[in-house]
Amino acid sequence: MSKEEHRIVKGQVMVPYELALGRTWCHFFDCLKEEKIMGKKCRKCSRVLVPPRSFCPRCFEDMEEWVEVSQEGVVETWVYVNMPFFAQELKIPFISAQIRLDGSDSGFIHQIAGIDLSDFDKVRERVKLGDRVRAVWSTEKKGNILDIAYFEPVK
Amino acid sequence: MRRVAITHVAQSSGVESKESLMDFTYAINKEILDKAGLKREEVGCIIAGAADIFHSGLSCANAFDWDGIGAFLKEGSRAEESAFSFIYGCMRIMSGHFDTVLVTALVKGSENPDNDAITSFYGDPFYLRPVGLNESAVAAMQMRQYLERYGITEEQCAKVVVKNRGNALFNPYAHVKKRVSIKDVMDSERIYDPLKTLECSPKSDGVVAVLLASEKRARKLTGKPVWLTGYGSSMDHFIPGDRDLLNGQLKTAAARAYKMAGIRDPQKKIDVAEICEPYAFQELLWCEHLGICSEGQGGKLIDSGMTQMDGALPVNPSGGVLATNPYPARGLYRIAEAALQIKGQAGEHQVDKKVRTALAHSTHGFGGQCHSVVILSS
Amino acid sequence: MGKAVAIIGTGQTKHGRRSDVCYPDLVRESVTTALQDAGITLKDIDGVVLGTMPSMMEGVSSTHFYFAEAMGALNKPVMKVETCGSTGQSIGHCGYYWVASGMADIVLVVGSEKMSEGDGQATMTTVFDPFFQRTFAAGAPGVFTMQSMEWMYRFNIPEDKGREAAAMISVSNHDNAMDNPHAHIRVRVTMDEVKNARIITYPVRLLDVCPASDGACAVIFASEEKAKKICKKPAWIKGLGFRGEEFFYGESDKAIWMSATEAAKEAYKQAGIRNPLKELDVAEIYNPFTYQEMIFYECLGLCPRGEAPDYVLKGTFKKGGQLPCCPSGGTLCSNPIGATGLIRLAEAALQVTGKAGARQVGGAKLALSHAMGGVDQFNGVTIVGSKL
Numbered sequence: 001m002s003k004e005e006h007r008i009v010k011g012q013v014m015v016p017y018e019l020a021l022g023r024t025w026c027h028f029f030d031c032l033k034e035e036k037i038m039g040k041k042c043r044k045c046s047r048v049l050v051p052p053r054s055f056c057p058r059c060f061e062d063m064e065e066w067v068e069v070s071q072e073g074v075v076e077t078w079v080y081v082n083m084p085f086f087a088q089e090l091k092i093p094f095i096s097a098q099i100r101l102d103g104s105d106s107g108f109i110h111q112i113a114g115i116d117l118s119d120f121d122k123v124r125e126r127v128k129l130g131d132r133v134r135a136v137w138s139t140e141k142k143g144n145i146l147d148i149a150y151f152e153p154v155k
Numbered sequence: 156m157r158r159v160a161i162t163h164v165a166q167s168s169g170v171e172s173k174e175s176l177m178d179f180t181y182a183i184n185k186e187i188l189d190k191a192g193l194k195r196e197e198v199g200c201i202i203a204g205a206a207d208i209f210h211s212g213l214s215c216a217n218a219f220d221w222d223g224i225g226a227f228l229k230e231g232s233r234a235e236e237s238a239f240s241f242i243y244g245c246m247r248i249m250s251g252h253f254d255t256v257l258v259t260a261l262v263k264g265s266e267n268p269d270n271d272a273i274t275s276f277y278g279d280p281f282y283l284r285p286v287g288l289n290e291s292a293v294a295a296m297q298m299r300q301y302l303e304r305y306g307i308t309e310e311q312c313a314k315v316v317v318k319n320r321g322n323a324l325f326n327p328y329a330h331v332k333k334r335v336s337i338k339d340v341m342d343s344e345r346i347y348d349p350l351k352t353l354e355c356s357p358k359s360d361g362v363v364a365v366l367l368a369s370e371k372r373a374r375k376l377t378g379k380p381v382w383l384t385g386y387g388s389s390m391d392h393f394i395p396g397d398r399d400l401l402n403g404q405l406k407t408a409a410a411r412a413y414k415m416a417g418i419r420d421p422q423k424k425i426d427v428a429e430i431c432e433p434y435a436f437q438e439l440l441w442c443e444h445l446g447i448c449s450e451g452q453g454g455k456l457i458d459s460g461m462t463q464m465d466g467a468l469p470v471n472p473s474g475g476v477l478a479t480n481p482y483p484a485r486g487l488y489r490i491a492e493a494a495l496q497i498k499g500q501a502g503e504h505q506v507d508k509k510v511r512t513a514l515a516h517s518t519h520g521f522g523g524q525c526h527s528v529v530i531l532s533s
Numbered sequence: 534m535g536k537a538v539a540i541i542g543t544g545q546t547k548h549g550r551r552s553d554v555c556y557p558d559l560v561r562e563s564v565t566t567a568l569q570d571a572g573i574t575l576k577d578i579d580g581v582v583l584g585t586m587p588s589m590m591e592g593v594s595s596t597h598f599y600f601a602e603a604m605g606a607l608n609k610p611v612m613k614v615e616t617c618g619s620t621g622q623s624i625g626h627c628g629y630y631w632v633a634s635g636m637a638d639i640v641l642v643v644g645s646e647k648m649s650e651g652d653g654q655a656t657m658t659t660v661f662d663p664f665f666q667r668t669f670a671a672g673a674p675g676v677f678t679m680q681s682m683e684w685m686y687r688f689n690i691p692e693d694k695g696r697e698a699a700a701m702i703s704v705s706n707h708d709n710a711m712d713n714p715h716a717h718i719r720v721r722v723t724m725d726e727v728k729n730a731r732i733i734t735y736p737v738r739l740l741d742v743c744p745a746s747d748g749a750c751a752v753i754f755a756s757e758e759k760a761k762k763i764c765k766k767p768a769w770i771k772g773l774g775f776r777g778e779e780f781f782y783g784e785s786d787k788a789i790w791m792s793a794t795e796a797a798k799e800a801y802k803q804a805g806i807r808n809p810l811k812e813l814d815v816a817e818i819y820n821p822f823t824y825q826e827m828i829f830y831e832c833l834g835l836c837p838r839g840e841a842p843d844y845v846l847k848g849t850f851k852k853g854g855q856l857p858c859c860p861s862g863g864t865l866c867s868n869p870i871g872a873t874g875l876i877r878l879a880e881a882a883l884q885v886t887g888k889a890g891a892r893q894v895g896g897a898k899l900a901l902s903h904a905m906g907g908v909d910q911f912n913g914v915t916i917v918g919s920k921l
Contacts, residue, residue, distance in 0.1 A: 090668060
């Protein structure tokens, strides 16, 4: 069979959804509008989880206690993303990072920015595992995860 | 083969939930574990019944579902259709590896596009999808053949809606609770003629969980175990034009289930049936294929009153899928309802007879491309 | 363990960009090959299990409908089991349990993916939740890079050493793939080429990363009675385990990775394995990324925590080493995701039955296969042996 006969049909699938946040996550995003990062504490294992959960996945008990966690934390790991793909929300290059906010027991995924990201080698000198970062807030709040605009290195 | 029992059942109220899918799932799993007096760590294996992205906007549904079903660091898996997840749970107990398995099916229909949009993606991108097929369109073609070939009337099909919607009024877990008349059904909009709006199932939120146990554990966990005695499933051709839509794979699936359960005369032996009827006429057609009545007699069956709540063989006392349609979870709903009838715990919609053997049926795909039949016994 | 179950046949497509066939035909290619390998026909099959990655990958929902004929499921009971990247292991487990339950004697298990038809990274991103983490997701490379960085930092692995070991893994997998006629990427690479390849997500470079492949794999499971009757040299299932962690990335410790550790422990327990490095003859590890392969060595108990680079540099896991890993060239050289975990199992079965051709590890009797899925959330392990 010739190459020309390997015909490809182009198509795209778009499907709309309306996904419920529920009370717990709603409250988290409402608090972001007030520049507070809230976690929930498990009364059994005492872990504080951010994002908050209405139940502890390990203990399988309701999590009722809200705890405000620090807006500063430690970089547990990060990735410099310079790879484009369909429907990507952030413009490349960007840094995705896992940040352990002070007062929490889980890694919080967000982005590190506020520094020159154009030269990767310079970025590597600037961002290190174990570094401290702090939240920088968006001036306009929409009640979503980007109300925290990004985390920036604490000098 | 080790015996498997359903020991406990929990299901969400039919009301659309404002909670996230994760919290919605957790509540029911917490409830069933509390009912059984078990901690999640004590369950041998946990299996989800969930369909992925088209039903949730999330790929790899088991990933998001894992926390809510209580499966952190537990042995587990996910099957896409909830009747599959049920039988997979049973297999795990039969194998001797596990004594308890928690099976949970979940979906939030209220968050998704309508069923017609979702089922259009069953179609391949080159042929069936471009020509506009979805589950309702194929069902309408199937219904037209059914009416023509056997002289079934549209009114007889409408009676199924009247019966099932009527039954749903007594089921606290049903979604759509509104009594309708034959005239209401006949006057409702012909969206896929001859199918009318009220003959098509809604789109519902639903989480349903069943706890399965080996014989020894089941007797410790409950005084009323419900035993799995039969299972059969079968797959038909993909392209509807390749098959006889009125003579599909349900007969094969049922024959397998009856053989395993040792049932020769289903009409006599089965006390109550929960049948998956996303479209009203399908309850009649499926009853024929299940041997509840003979070929072409579906219309007479509904006329006779036999399948009414107080009839000789009540079909869908829960209100069926016409009242509650959490699509990928609806198969496990049928199984859970059949189990409740045997346990005598169906509450207001408990049928007024001794239930020893119950049948639960699930189907998905264009015109019933795939069917599963489960036989449960006291 | 319940009833004994064996693998009596396997079939794989040529993996790669397969725009010469439509998706169902690709599936059928693996099924036909597996039936021929087992010397049976569709009539002998009691049930069929199918699994793929999420349907968004190819844009067709519930593919067990689409593949009804191609996977030989017409008039037969089917199961559709999926657990993201670990699907291949999960469907293998389903095949095992179906036969072990006594409900079927012979079960055909099929895994497939046609990644050239969709956007793999965009699809992977939809595994993340839409509220918190999807915004920052960068497909699979993003996650695996974060995990690798965390692991190296945790165990004080110098960057150069990690780099050197990862490059060695890439070179040996590429070398191995030369022996595998099914492999997608079949080119030799040098250490320098790996170390200087284009950066994908630092420190991961192009040659540290698997390709996006089209491919399918079929494996036939049979009861002890049938296996002994049909097959001269079956591969017996000795142990299996599957574990998952919490959904949100960041909640569990991915440098230790409990799900991988616990899944392996469970499989070892069933197989009666105490010292996997010593007792296993070959391992097929799901290694879409070189660095991640090292984390797996540690989680699967093949070396102490933090020491994987030392073992790699010693050549422990190379062809001819103490425990050859991925003689097939691994996921690094072929990754049709829904099939990949099952390919690992098929390769392990080929090894213990002496049918692996040029990639055969001499005298292999006990082999491990593995797959990982979700956002570093799931791990499945199956161990096969030449003896019942």
